[in-house]
Amino acid sequence: MLEVSQRGHAMPLSPYRRLTPYADAAKQRGVHVYHLNIGQPDIETPPTMLAAVQQANIRVLEYSPAAGFPSYRRALASYYQQVGVSVTPEDILVTTGGSEAIFFALMSCLNPGDELIIPEPFYGAYTAFSVATDVRIVPVTSRMADGFALPPIEEFERRITPRTKALLLCTPNNPTGYVYSREELEQLKDLCVRHNLYLLSDEAYREFCYDSDFVSALHLSGADDHIVVLDTISKRYSACGARIGAFVTKNKALQQTAFKFAQMRVSPPGLAQVLAEAALELPDTYFDHTKAEYQARRDLMVRRLRAMPGVSCPVPGGAFYVMAHLPVDDCDRFCQWLLESFSYEDQTVMLSPASGFYANKSLGQQQVRMAYVLNCDALDKALTCLEQALAVYPGREVPVAEAALDQSA
Known part of the structure; x- marks a missing residue:
């Protein structure tokens, strides 16, 4: 039998x-x-990016170089230099989305059976990449009560074994929206230098920090050979379908190794690189509007959630996600019920159960991740659906104060 x-x-x-x-x-x-x-934003992809593809004078759509078009790599290096990251085009490998950058990093930095330390909750696809590359994730749990701040560095150190080869961080974080401070990143960098580990930094949401400045792993000094930045244009320019990312490191041996994996898939998408290069000609003010829009959506979501009985959530400092605790028996069951059995004025809402963002699935049993990627009007209606659903869900847990009122009635 097959x-x-x-x-x-x-x-x-x-x-x-x-x-x-x-x-x-x-x-x-x-x-x-x-x-x-x-995380599929409804913000319009900049028209100049699409126009660059529409107006491209291409008679034969050839393979691009395995590392990406030289002109795009030069433009991307200039972009990084403008945000304080000193890299050259040779430090950049263009990838098919941020996903391929993650895959190249795990394949280049770790052997089968090696261990990768990640603060949890973490981006759900990391689990899939660990399965594909035969790498074992070792989680260090952050707590909602602490706003999902970095756990004490001693907790990371205790999990290091002879099989530990790297630490993976996402900042601003998906799914929590937490933005790691320079002090936290310096602690992780020192740990990686001390134990000879790679520090892999997923920085897909760099432009969207609302309450503090963004710090890249490549802003840190004294650890160039340890650091790999994993990047993508998907969220930055609302161009998720372009599938263009970047693997960025000053470690020459690691860059050459990743390049061999890049040759395996021949080349990153050519037309998408034309689109991505056009993005780098946008004015510096481009992000002012998008950042303000996401911040308004964040504030609306947090305000509405905190007004719902039994619901709690920290204020995310970046990206466009909120992790919330819901007063339900099981969020996997609740999220399916929302789609199968519930509607309010012929509307419902689709959420992501948080169990998929933890190595220990029970930790996310009463949590969901919500992406504030819809305009404020649509977002407000979606949150009204959620509020109505929580009021009638059969597996609802009654908050203590409400239960006391019921008993006194």
Whole structure:
């Protein structure tokens, strides 16, 4: 009997797409679904980026170089230099989205069976990449009560073994929205230098920090050979479908190793690089509007959530996600119920259960990740759906104060 691979059995479903069949079924019933489950912004992709592709004088769409077009790498190096990261085009490998940058990093930095330390909750796809590369994730749990700040550095040090080869961080963080401070990054850098580990820094949301300045791992000194930045244009320019990212490191041996994996897939998308290069000609003021828009959405979401009985959440400092505690028995069950059994004025909302963002699934049992990627009007309606759903959900946990009122009635 033919069987699929053990790796295939172990590969998890996406925590933000797993419930898509239920959302599709709800839409077929005529229910409007507000998608807060995935980081797909509704902000318009800059028209000049699309125009660059439409107006490109291309007669034959050839392979691009395996490392990406030289002109794009030069422009990207200039972009990094403008944000205080001193790199050259030779330090940059253009990838097919940030996902490929993550894959190249794990394949280049770790051997099968090696260990990768990650603060949890973490981006759900990290689990899939660890399965694909036969790398073991070792989590260090951050707490909602602390705003998902970096746990004490001693907790990281205690988890280091002879198999530990790297530490992976996402800042601003997906799914928590936490922005790691320079002090926290310096602690991690010193740890990696002390134990001869790689520091992999996923910086997809660099432009979206609302309450503090962004600090890149490459802003840190004295650890160039240890640091790899994983990047993407997907969220920066609302161009998720372009699939253009970057693997950035000053470690020459590591860059050459990643280049061999890049040759394996031949080349990154050519037309998408044309689009991405045009993005780097946008004025410096481009991000002023998008950042202000996301901050307004964040403030609306946090305000509405905190007004709902039994719901709590920290204020995320960056990216466009909120992790919230809901007064329900099980968020996996609740999120499926929202799509299968609930509607309010023929509308419902799709959320991501937080279990998919933890190595220990029980830790996220009463948490969800919500992406504030819809305009404020749509977001307000989606949150009204959530508020109404929480009031009637059969597995709702009654807050203590409300329970006391019920008993006295």
